[in-house]
Amino acid sequence: MGNKRIDEPTGTEFVGHEWDGIEELNTPLPRWWLWTFYATVVWAIGYVILFPAWPLIEKGTEGVLGWTSRGQLAEEMAVADQARATVREEIARIPLERLSENAPLMQQAVAGGRAAFQIHCIQCHGSGAAGSQELGYPNLNDDDWLWGGDIRAIEYTLTHGIRQPGDNQTRFSVMPAFEGILSQPEVNSVVDHVRSLSGLGEPNAAGAAVFEQNCAVCHGPNGEGMREFGAPDLADAIWLRGSSREAITAQILNPKMGMMPKWEGRLDPVTISMLAAYVHSLGGGEDFIEVAEDPEVEVDEQP
Numbered sequence: 001m002g003n004k005r006i007d008e009p010t011g012t013e014f015v016g017h018e019w020d021g022i023e024e025l026n027t028p029l030p031r032w033w034l035w036t037f038y039a040t041v042v043w044a045i046g047y048v049i050l051f052p053a054w055p056l057i058e059k060g061t062e063g064v065l066g067w068t069s070r071g072q073l074a075e076e077m078a079v080a081d082q083a084r085a086t087v088r089e090e091i092a093r094i095p096l097e098r099l100s101e102n103a104p105l106m107q108q109a110v111a112g113g114r115a116a117f118q119i120h121c122i123q124c125h126g127s128g129a130a131g132s133q134e135l136g137y138p139n140l141n142d143d144d145w146l147w148g149g150d151i152r153a154i155e156y157t158l159t160h161g162i163r164q165p166g167d168n169q170t171r172f173s174v175m176p177a178f179e180g181i182l183s184q185p186e187v188n189s190v191v192d193h194v195r196s197l198s199g200l201g202e203p204n205a206a207g208a209a210v211f212e213q214n215c216a217v218c219h220g221p222n223g224e225g226m227r228e229f230g231a232p233d234l235a236d237a238i239w240l241r242g243s244s245r246e247a248i249t250a251q252i253l254n255p256k257m258g259m260m261p262k263w264e265g266r267l268d269p270v271t272i273s274m275l276a277a278y279v280h281s282l283g284g285g286e287d288f289i290e291v292a293e294d295p296e297v298e299v300d301e302q303p
Contacts, residue, residue, distance in 0.1 A: 087112070088270045096151055096273055097288040106277060113278025116271050120263070129282055133242045136258045143284035144238040146230045147171050150288040155276035161262030162230075170262060173230035178214065179253040186210045191248050197223040198237035 005014045007025055017024040047053060051063040062068070087108045091099070099106050118127065125131050129140040143149065147157055157171055164170035178187070186206075193207030212221065219225055223234035232240060241247055241256065250256075263272055279285070 084112075091273055092270050096155055096276065099151070099273075099277060109274045109277040110281045112271070113274035113276070113281075116267070116275050117278055120267070121275070124260075129279070133239065133247075136241050136256055138240055139238075140279050141282045141284060142238050143286075144233060144236055145284070145286070146173075146225075146227065146232055148227050149280070149284055149286035151276050151280045151285065152288055154279050154285075155273060157260070158272050158275055158279075159262060159264045162260040163257065164259065164262040167262050167264075171230055171260075173257070175218070175231075175251075175255040175257060177254050182210065182214070182252070187249060187252055190215070190252065191245055194223065194234050194248055195243065195245070197235040198243070200237075200243060 005016075006012070007014060010025065010027075012025040012027055015024045015026045048061075049063065050065045050067075052060045052068055053063065054061045087105070090102075090105055091109055094102065094105065099109060117125075117129070121129075124135075124137045125140055126137070131137040131139040138144075138146070145153070147153060147162075160167050160170045162171040163173075182190070189204050189207035190210040191207070192201055192204035193211050195201040196203045196207075211219075211223070215223075218229050218231040219234055220231075225231045225233035237243075239247070241251055263275070267275070
């Protein structure tokens with residue numbers, strides 16, 4: 001105590017440390033800082049008592065309040081699951097053709113369908129549903145539909161698929177291979193005619209005659225297609241496998257026909273309905289014209 005030295009200008013005690021002639025003063029901490037520190041200590045003690053804090057061998061301490069982040073997450077997920085269940089119940093009750101009359105419910109259905117699409121459909125149709133001409137996966141954003149583009153027709157296609165083995169209700173069509181049936185000049189002329197239907201070339205009289213004899217029975221006399229056969233419209237400038245002469249020639253000689261799996265049995269009916277709502281909303285969806293005006297009247301649910 002007798003060796004205590006005080007810095008005269010500040011009146012503060014030296015601590016006795018010196019570096020290169022510089023000595024350290026024992027300056028006390030500000031009072032506000034000390035009280036803040038004491039408050040954090042009290043807060044920490046209270047937190048350890050009230051909430052999970054100390055990790056143990058099998059689990060952490062639970063705290064007297066019994067709260068856990070996992071428990072809170074479970075509660076929030078239960079609330080979200082209940083909300084989804086309510087929406088799904090409403091979608092299941094309403095006729096699919098009337099879904100668009102309930103804008104909030106339609107919005108929920110489209111959102112659910114978008115999520116299901118990202119899991120089950122993007123492998124073929126792409127994340128933006130643009131498909132692939134190279135692989136023959138249709139673009140779902142345009143307004144060209146082989147089997148119909150109203151929401152019920154889309155649901156039917158999703159349910160039963162296209163050329164799905166083992167499902168006698170699947171969409172099914174077959175284009176014959178004309179290799180060996182048409183001569184090369186006939187193929188060339190009909191390619192010219194088909195391209196001319198969508199403005200890609202000049203009309204070809206010989207090709208029109210070949211088309212009438214061999215193709216009009218499915219595609220229609222003007223190439224407008226027939227949905228009952230799944231025959232595409234050749235006059236709308238929308239092409240599944242490309243519009244080049246090479247692509248059309250290959251499809252005439254040795255046609256490629258894709259297969260879409262049915263989702264019945266793999267997805268529940270409500271998810272299929274939501275997928276139909278999402279695909280219908282992409283831009284090319286068609287109106288369902290058979291809905292009765294009176295909501296109490298049973299609607300025709302056939303595609």
